[in-house]
Amino acid sequence: MCRRVTPGLFMIIVYLCVRQTSEQVPGQMEVRKPLYQRLRRLDEQFRRFQEVTLNHLQSIAENYNISYSIDTRFQLLTQQYESLSRDFQSFKASADQDLSSLKSWSKKFQKKTKRLDLRLANVERALRENNRLNHRHVQEHRTVIANLTQELREQRNLTGSMEAYKEEVQSGIGVLQDALTQQQEQMKQLSEQIQAMQRAGVFSSTGSPRSEDPLTSNRTPQGLVPAMLTKRVKPKVQPKVSKEDRVRNRLLPFTSTSQPRVFPEGRRLRDRKQGSAQTSTLPPEPPALPKEHSQIQSLLQLPLRHKIPQHHIPKKAASICNVHSALLFPSASAQNYVTFRKGFSAGIHEISICTWLKVDADYVGTLLSYATEDNDNKLVLYGRNSSIQGSMDFVIGDPAYRELSIGNILDGRWHHICVIWSSIEGRFWHYTDRRLTSTGSKFQKGYEIPSGGFMVLGQEQDTVGGGFDIAEAFVGRLAGFALWSRVLTPGEVSGVATGRGLPRGAVLTLDDVDQLHGSVQQVSCECLEHCI
Structure with missing residues (x-):
């Protein structure tokens, strides 16, 4: 303030x-x-x-x-x-x-997306394979239809030839009927001549010749001895049929000659005349027409298959005949296993393993084990009774493995499996009964399975050639085992599973088995149905 x-x-x-x-100072204002x-x-x-x-x-x-x-x-x-x-x-x-x-x-979500991508890839691959198989089946059906059409045409031609053959047979039957008619007339003439001879007294009442019988005394009383008793009556000669016509018409038993149809009756009639002692008069011989007629009727009643040459139609193979031998693992035992006399001669980057299985347990056990000094699990197809049922581990270079689903083969029946791996991109495929069950990639990419290892079937090695466990034993039957050092194509897998043979280049088969240990048995069987 x-x-x-x-x-x-x-x-x-x-x-x-x-x-x-x-x-005070007014004068100074201006200043x-x-x-x-x-x-x-x-x-x-x-x-x-x-x-x-x-x-x-x-x-x-x-x-x-x-x-x-x-x-x-x-x-x-x-x-x-x-x-x-x-x-x-x-x-x-x-x-x-x-x-x-x-x-x-x-x-x-990324894992699920990858799984879905893998499933989609598998589905696409399966669809492509199914389309390829369907296309192949369509082609096979077309081929079969074409073959059936050709066979139908051949059958039609054969039917036409059979119609012609039938006409020729009918014409031959007509000729035979004419010949039989002529023979019947000749037999009637013969019976009339015999009756005339009886009336003339050439034969006794008992039917035996008299002492002055011209047949015994070589005399001809009253010129009544007919030429029929001294000389056989020849029927009218029929035109002969050539050999080619007989082969074509199948008429050899009937057109070679007409004499055997007539003369046995004539001989029988003469014997009956000479040996009869019961009647004084000889009744006329019944005509030969009914017998010949019955033969003709039997000829007409023959089935068509007896007249038509049969064409051999090959049957489709109904069995798998490319297994060669089978192994029986009767029980779960650490002593039951099989070894080979050879292994891999060089390191491999691709492998295909195919075999027929008949599992007798509720788990698959160990199918194959390949061990080296560095790693006892270089290559393993492995299962045990304590693991998840219906699964098998596919191991390449422990601890890397993939789990394979095999629940549909634990039914006690024969099933075919193929497990394939390639170090390129680490791809693997698992087939069950020709169908792709699972697949994947980035599994031991660029890896090499070394040589110099020890291969065993039926047990998993914890050490080279040993370290077996009863819980890992395979129980059942194994047939047609084969191993290739390359990737089999889907067509080759289907061929192996359907019995069309083994693809080329198999490195190991059951022919290379060295020793059977324990109670394992090997049985030679060409077809799968014949295996134990």
Whole structure:
């Protein structure tokens, strides 16, 4: 307040002093006018200065009030910052949890996506294979239909030839009937001549010749001895049939000669005349027509298959005949296993293993084990009774393995499996009964299975050639085992499973078995149905 009042008082004092001086010295007014003007200007400047000062003082007062309350505001801001930091920390923790769950979910989603991609790839491959097989089956059906059409045409031609053959047979039957009619007439003439001879007294009442019988005395009384008793009656000669016609018409028993059909009856009739002693008169011999007629009827009643040359139609093979031999593992025992006389001559980068299985247990056991000094699980197809039923581990260079599903082969029946692997991209394929069961990639990519190892069937090696466990034994039958050092195509796998033969280049088969240990038996069997 002192600062505000002092300038006013100062101006009032200056004004009073100037007024007194003007009153005392009136003559000096003109000289002092510039001074007054300056004073006025100074007053105006002082007022402006005063206003500025007041404004500045007001701003300082306001700033003082602000600085006085800044501590409380700072404390409030500090509390707000702490609450915000706590909220931010909680938000950060929840965000981290959400991010971690999102990462895990994204990983699972990626795995599921990869599995779906693999399944889609398998489905696409299976569809392509099915389309290829369907196309092949369609072609085979077309070929079969074409063959059937050709056979039908041949059958039609054969039917036409049979119609012609039937007509020729009918014509031959007509000729035979004419010959029989002529023979019947000749027999009637013969019986009439015999009756005439009886009436002439050539034969006695008992049927025996008299002492003056021309047949015994070589005399011809009254010229009544007919030429039929001294010379056989020849029927009318029929035209002969050539050998080619007989072969073509199948008429050899009937057209070679007509005499055997007539003369036995004639001889029988003469013997009956000479040896009869019961009747005085000889009744006429019955005609030979019924017998010949019955033979003709039997010829006509022959089945068509006796007249038509049979065409051999090959039957489709109904069995798998490419197994050569089978192994029987009768029980779960550490002593039951099979060894080979040779192994891999060089390191391999591709492998195909195919075999027929008939499992007699509720688990598959160990099919194959290949061990070296460096690793006892270089190549293993492995299962045990404590593992998951219906699964088998495919191991290449332990600890790398893939789990294969084989639950559909544990039914006590024969099944065919093929397991294939390639170091290129680490691809593998698993076939069961010609169908692709599972596949994958990046399994031991670029890996090499070394040579110099020891191969065993039926047990898993913990050491080279030993370390067997009863829980890992194979129980059942194994047939047609073969191993290739290359990747078999789906067509080759289908050919092996359907018995069309083994593909080329097999490295190991059951022919290379060295020793059978324990109670294992090997049986030679060409076809799978003949194996034990």
